[in-house]
Amino acid sequence: MPLNTILITLLLLLVFSYFIGKGRAIAVSTTKSNGRRNLHSLPSYYGYMVALWTVIPAIAILVIWTIFETQIVSSLTFSSLPAELQQEGQSSFGLLLNEVKNAVQSGQVDSFTDPVKIAAAERYESVRSISLLAKTVVVLGVALVCLYLGWRYIKPETQARNKVESIARWAMILCASIAILTTVGIVFSVIFESVLFFKSVSITEFLFGTKWSPQTSIRADQAGSSGAFGAVPLFVGTLLISLIALIIAVPLGLMSAIYLSEYASSRFRSFAKPTLEILAGIPTVVYGFFAALTVAPFIRNLGESLGLTVASESALAAGLVMGIMIIPFVSSLSDDVINAVPQSLRDGSFGMGATKSETIKQVVIPAALPGIIGGVLLAASRAIGETMIVVMAAGLSANLTFNPLEAVTTVTVQIVTLLTGDQEFDSPKTLAAFALGLGLFLITLLLNVIALHVIRKYREQYD
Amino acid sequence: MSTEIADKNRDEFDIEILNTVGKPFIDKPEDIKMATRDCDVFYGDKQAIFGVDLDIGKNEIIAMIGPSGCGKSTYLRALNRMNDTIEICRVSGSLTLDGQDIYSKKQDPVLLRARVGMVFQKPNPFPKSIYDNVAYGARLHGLVSNKADLDDLVEASLTKAGLFKEVKDNLQKPGTGLSGGQQQRLCIARTIAVDPEVILMDEPTSALDPIATAIIEELMDELRHNYTIAIVTHSMQQAARISQRTAYFHLGKLVEVNATNDVFTNPEHQLTENYITGRFG
Numbered sequence: 001m002p003l004n005t006i007l008i009t010l011l012l013l014l015v016f017s018y019f020i021g022k023g024r025a026i027a028v029s030t031t032k033s034n035g036r037r038n039l040h041s042l043p044s045y046y047g048y049m050v051a052l053w054t055v056i057p058a059i060a061i062l063v064i065w066t067i068f069e070t071q072i073v074s075s076l077t078f079s080s081l082p083a084e085l086q087q088e089g090q091s092s093f094g095l096l097l098n099e100v101k102n103a104v105q106s107g108q109v110d111s112f113t114d115p116v117k118i119a120a121a122e123r124y125e126s127v128r129s130i131s132l133l134a135k136t137v138v139v140l141g142v143a144l145v146c147l148y149l150g151w152r153y154i155k156p157e158t159q160a161r162n163k164v165e166s167i168a169r170w171a172m173i174l175c176a177s178i179a180i181l182t183t184v185g186i187v188f189s190v191i192f193e194s195v196l197f198f199k200s201v202s203i204t205e206f207l208f209g210t211k212w213s214p215q216t217s218i219r220a221d222q223a224g225s226s227g228a229f230g231a232v233p234l235f236v237g238t239l240l241i242s243l244i245a246l247i248i249a250v251p252l253g254l255m256s257a258i259y260l261s262e263y264a265s266s267r268f269r270s271f272a273k274p275t276l277e278i279l280a281g282i283p284t285v286v287y288g289f290f291a292a293l294t295v296a297p298f299i300r301n302l303g304e305s306l307g308l309t310v311a312s313e314s315a316l317a318a319g320l321v322m323g324i325m326i327i328p329f330v331s332s333l334s335d336d337v338i339n340a341v342p343q344s345l346r347d348g349s350f351g352m353g354a355t356k357s358e359t360i361k362q363v364v365i366p367a368a369l370p371g372i373i374g375g376v377l378l379a380a381s382r383a384i385g386e387t388m389i390v391v392m393a394a395g396l397s398a399n400l401t402f403n404p405l406e407a408v409t410t411v412t413v414q415i416v417t418l419l420t421g422d423q424e425f426d427s428p429k430t431l432a433a434f435a436l437g438l439g440l441f442l443i444t445l446l447l448n449v450i451a452l453h454v455i456r457k458y459r460e461q462y463d
Numbered sequence: 464m465s466t467e468i469a470d471k472n473r474d475e476f477d478i479e480i481l482n483t484v485g486k487p488f489i490d491k492p493e494d495i496k497m498a499t500r501d502c503d504v505f506y507g508d509k510q511a512i513f514g515v516d517l518d519i520g521k522n523e524i525i526a527m528i529g530p531s532g533c534g535k536s537t538y539l540r541a542l543n544r545m546n547d548t549i550e551i552c553r554v555s556g557s558l559t560l561d562g563q564d565i566y567s568k569k570q571d572p573v574l575l576r577a578r579v580g581m582v583f584q585k586p587n588p589f590p591k592s593i594y595d596n597v598a599y600g601a602r603l604h605g606l607v608s609n610k611a612d613l614d615d616l617v618e619a620s621l622t623k624a625g626l627f628k629e630v631k632d633n634l635q636k637p638g639t640g641l642s643g644g645q646q647q648r649l650c651i652a653r654t655i656a657v658d659p660e661v662i663l664m665d666e667p668t669s670a671l672d673p674i675a676t677a678i679i680e681e682l683m684d685e686l687r688h689n690y691t692i693a694i695v696t697h698s699m700q701q702a703a704r705i706s707q708r709t710a711y712f713h714l715g716k717l718v719e720v721n722a723t724n725d726v727f728t729n730p731e732h733q734l735t736e737n738y739i740t741g742r743f744g
Contacts, residue, residue, distance in 0.1 A: 265550070266550070342587070344583060344585055344587040345587055345589060345590075346548070347545065347548070347581075347583060347587065348583065348587040348588075348589065348650065348653075349589070349599075350545065350548060350576060351543070351545060351576060351580060351581030351582075351583070351654070352576065352577070352580060352581075352599065352600040352603070352653065352654060352657050353573055353574065353575075353576040353577025353578075353580075353600065353603065353604060353657060354573070354576075354599075354600070354603050355573045358603055362589075362599070362603075363589050366590065366591070367589075367590050
């Protein structure tokens with residue numbers, strides 16, 4: 001039985017065992033004098049319990065079997081090969097195995113002329129079909145045995161609801177740990193690759209070097225130098241653009257949040273808030289060409305009419321557009337937390353003769369501050385991690401400058417250009433991307449820690 | 464038993480409220496602090512208050528009692544235009560403070576609320592320190608010019624509210640950390656600090672235990688010498704203990720106003736009698 005047939009069978013067993021369990025529970029309860037009151041749980045919980053017990057062990061076996069199947073099948077095929085071929089080692093065997101597999105799957109074994117290949121193909125096919133058969137028997141067997149055991153287990157005093165709930169709890173723990181483990185895995189892989197990078201480039205050069213030119217020579221005789229990996233211009237560029245974006249987004253977002261939550265009529269609010277949130281749904285690439293084709297030329301022309309030299313790809317253009325993009329992060333979150341401030345606090349302030357603006361400035365905003373900082377921080381990490389707008393509007397030249405009218409580049413843009421080249425994957429050029437990623441990760445982590453500290457210290461807690 | 468309940472309900476709904484009985488008006492004009500004539504309050508299309516005529520005298524505590532939903536809180540909030548913050552709320556009729564119309568276009572509601580302060584049912588200290596809570600109004604209205612005066616004002620207000628001794632070493636601690644009774648006294652201190660002429664209290668002790676309630680009732684009796692107090696309460700004992708006059712509201716109408724003693728010993732209106740004898744409400 002192929003894999004999907006096994007899965008469908010298990011699914012049918014799941015439904016079947018639910019009804020078996022439920023029916024059994026009703027049957028055992030009604031033999032007693034006062035009927036279903038005797039049951040510890042509702043009958044459907046017995047159904048869920050039996051169904052889960054039937055399927056979970058079977059699925060676990062199926063998953064483990066499938067993971068190790070390929071390896072076991074190929075090593076069994078390998079051991080059947082003639083001795084002289086085995087001595088050629090794993091790499092040529094890998095090639096042979098791939099050839100055999102493809103032939104078996106497309107039904108073209110007849111095209112082989114080499115007797116070794118024909119033998120290997122036969123051997124491979126027989127091992128594979130044995131494994132599949134064994135898998136089917138074991139998985140379905142386990143499912144049926146579990147179904148029977150579960151059925152036997154049902155008695156009026158069986159605490160089925162508690163068992164189902166504990167399975168559900170474990171399922172949730174599993175989901176939560178998958179998210180955490182993925183994060184940990186990403187961090188470790190980035191750290192691991194970064195360590196490789198720092199073997200060829202010193203940490204001090206990376207952290208304090210002011211020249212970024214990651215072109216390394218592929219061949220020894222090639223012109224074009226060994227490259228320079230000073231990341232300072234990239235981080236300065238990132239911070240410059242993020243700062244411009246925040247200078248745009250924080251006042252605009254906060255003011256619109258205050259207007260929407262405190263002044264606007266509910267009709268206007270129900271229309272304006274979703275509209276503002278659409279800004280967050282526009283793909284960043286659209287923002288990117290808006291920045292490159294509309295905003296950047298406009299800024300350059302404006303600058304030239306004022307007698308300033310403005311690069312056609314300026315940090316200002318990218319920052320401005322990025323600022324517009326992150327407005328909804330600030331406004332929407334701030335709006336929510338401002339709305340969450342209890343009306344009783346506003347009433348208290350009004351009741352003492354405070355005006356609306358005094359109430360907002362002195363009572364509402366301080367009470368909502370932790371949430372507002374959270375929103376700003378989310379916007380900041382979004383700005384720091386943003387790539388597309390900067391690729392299109394800010395350019396690739398790694399200038400070390402604080403002048404927003406010049407072209408700069410950012411960490412994320414460089415990561416993109418480093419990894420889209422056709423370099424070897426263990427060259428310093430590609431590994432540098434991981435070091436940059438690690439640096440970016442540390443910066444956002446630091447921002448979060450600072451923000452948590454600020455929130456804890458200045459929080460004005462209302463109950 | 465069941466016929467008795469039916470009778471009681473018929474009592475409640477069959478008795479028509481034609482005119483306010485008792486003494487809603489004060490004879491000497493110089494004793495009147497606030498006055499309302501034909502005051503209606505609407506929430507959208509729904510009318511919550513029907514033509515209330517009532518005088519509130521200087522330096523008196525007037526208690527407003529009545530079953531839930533009878534409109535006594537709505538009426539109280541009309542007296543300092545707190546209802547303005549509710550979009551759909553509309554007030555009509557004549558409401559005056561010292562003879563001046565408080566709903567006229569010339570009257571700034573913000574300045575009105577500085578003269579007619581309010582204490583709420585649930586203590587609502589700001590999430591600030593005790594000191595800043597009391598100093599809040601004084602700072603807003605620029606009542607003091609320097610730090611020393613502000614310190615004095617904070618101390619005086621907390622002392623009047625009977626809270627100073629308990630908190631004098633913790634003035635910089637958050638006001639939200641106090642107990643419920645202390646929080647309500649902090650809110651009263653905060654209101655006094657603005658030096659209003661009238662204090663409106665909307666069930667100020669309903670969230671408090673009997674001891675904290677007793678402290679606040681005692682405090683109100685002292686405050687009466689300097690302020691006019693209008694209090695909404697669900698506790699008839701409280702109304703009887705602290706007020707000079709009592710107003711009984713029913714279904715948005717003012718049924719009876721009289722000296723508190725008369726209301727509780729010799730009610731004129733059948734509905735008032737039903738309510739104070741505990742037949743409904």
